Amino acid sequence: MAQPIDFNKSEQYILSIRLSTDGFSFSIYHPQQSEEVYFSSSPVNTQRSMAANVKAYLTETEELKHRFKQVNILIHTSRYTTLSLELYEDEQTDLLFYQNLPPQNNEVVLCNILGKSNLVILFGLDKLTHLFLTEHFPNARLFASVSPITEYLAHKVKPSDCRKLFAIFHPESVEVIAFEKEKLLLLNTYPISGLNDSCYYLLNIWQQAGYNQEDDQLYICGNNRVPQWEELPLRLKKYIRKLFIINPQMEFNDSAMSRIKEISFDMLSLISCE
Template identity: 30%
Template sequence: MFDFTTDDSFEIEKTIQYELSIQVSLDGFSFTAFDTFNKKVVAFKTTPVKISSNLLLVRHLKDWLESESFLEKRFKNIRIFIFTAIFTLVPEEFSGDKLPENSGSLLFHEDATTELIENKIAVLGARLIFTIQSDLISLLNQFFNVNLEILHPLTALLSNQVKSEKRNCAAIITTQKFFFLTVYRNGKLLLANSYPYLHYTDLVYNVLNSFQQVETARSATELFICDVMNKNKKIEDLLKPYFNHISKLKTGPAIVNHPDFNHSIQLYLSAIEL
């Protein structure tokens, strides 16, 4: 958990110059304020909350938003990252109004309680499509009353491939109920998927099986690991016997007085350019 922490350059009167990034998941909520002029995070806070299902997410999110007075400030723009397991990648030429009218229900069991969200990933010539609850969108629009950018975390990860000196690279982002896995070989995306897990052994099995399926050598892969609530150590220890090169997620901008945050998914999503 990260309490409300600020950089020395943070000025509460200048939030209109900051980009607000909010991360929403069943593990809890977090926010960061990114100084777009100086290119660094100047404030952040993470609040772990164990939420049993998506049906309860909106209620918990409403309580959290109303408890954080900082979020009532005016910001340059606002990004909302929704950690949801189900998504798909669609080539750009088949997205938007070219999607079949029933594509949402076919791909996601979309109904009147959900809405289809599309994120453009220019580097792939594709769009990442996912659904979220309609009442969640309504809550966010009512609370902020400004235009919001609603994003999937993999949109950021796929738009800006993690840099590695190895031939292959992969990234794992874990939550309490599922994890995301991306795999690149020679700079080419081979896999972007999510997997449910009950125990960490499930996670290890799915990672190893996925590498076998895409025929990619783990010995020539740098694996980046991060957790939505920054609980990386156990997963790293479990995967060490199978990967020679395991690293923490790296970003440019940092909070120098908080080294743990400097490798967090919150910082990565805040600092990424989309």
Template identity: 25%
Template sequence: MFLPENIDFAFPEKYILSIRIIPDGFSFSIHCPTDHTVFYYKETSFNNKLSYNENIQKLIFDFGFFTQPFQSTRVIVVSNEYTLIPEIFYEKKKVNDIFNFNITTNKKTVLSEKPEKVAENDFYVLFSMDDELHSFMCRNLWNPIFTHHISQLLPYFSRHNNEAEEKRCYVNFHEELMDICCFRKNKLLSANTFPVNATFNPLYFIVAVWEKLPLDQSADFLYLTGNTESHKETVDALKKLIKKVQILSFSPNITVPKEEISSVPLDIKIQLCE
């Protein structure tokens, strides 16, 4: 696997490794917090003859640098299987019960994390990983930190235009998923992730969220980000339904060609600004 010449694994402690576990794939990035010219992102294809877990294990074994003692090794779980629990109701010993009450799991490890403070809200994100995969990564990566992709997005969305009186809805398109996060000033109103494919129309979910909260089609903001080009029909329809629709661009502070960053998921781009 080709890596840029300015990544030197003789000094792995300079870099942050981020591994993204998505429902049907695997990607990773490497960057240096002190050198904005160092960034690499790669999506990898799977061998159809192997299981999902076997593919990931093979990738990590074949490319030995994954096990290096990086400054930080992050495993980002990208999924729609998560739930938010207000801190006042959080009890570590009841994490499994709370999660399983909301989402049925089978042979999965339930994890929890408290994200960076999101406006007025203090809460924990509960999410799950396959038992075998979680155990494998704990054994073979250097002190991995497990996180959920929604934990990366919410703090960023909560800070954006948060002085506006109007409610704000953020829609992030990525892989075959779509995040919908809504705020009123400094308060998180809702956060959900939905499947998006030929069966599940993104327009249906967005309109349903606006009706349920409710949001005002004439006054409130709708911000679209992520892979909006693949959802042009949805974007055009939303512009007819909602008055204040904006494409939210995100330019991380790194000096690499735009074409190298255009396909990078938003949760990775946000990390580049830390």
């Protein structure tokens, strides 16, 4: 059973914050005492900018004012691009990023190196949000939310496996990650507004990638915050035979954190990759 957090020993805990347009959340846990966990989520003010929301969140959330052993910040964004680690050169970060994405004012480009996947994920964050975060947490590690998901799933895929397509659903978007054996074929984020959007993107990707209905596999993960989540697997099973629903509690060995229904798959992936 989960145990309460003792903020008098906050410097023993790891804090992970997740920032998304569909809400902010954070988790706190003790790396040696797995049952000592804390989780909180809150909506964002859609009339404010991301930077204004972040500033208010850091100012008003008492739990975030403590000192922690380690701070991770997950940015849920679609402004990212991937490349092989062998092709990456640090001094060309901005050039590589803007070759694949349109320029945007007042943006800083950040880098996540995925050692197990042999990949680099570059992502953008507006400068003011970045300033607020790094002033409040000078030693924080910043990640695109797709980074821990990709690292976690890549580690699970084996050379002998069939081709696999993973879809991680959120209220307003879906991340699609495709593998052929251990090779990453696709990583992209798509906006969704309902059941039809969700099915369209997945079935179109399945067809364009030449996946086989009999042999290849689709894994989906989401929760009741996702529009029409209960209907989605019923619709997809009409077209894809080997469809599996990822149960985070089973996936992450029934950890205290995985029992929290509201926690996101990317946050659980980050914790498991520590």
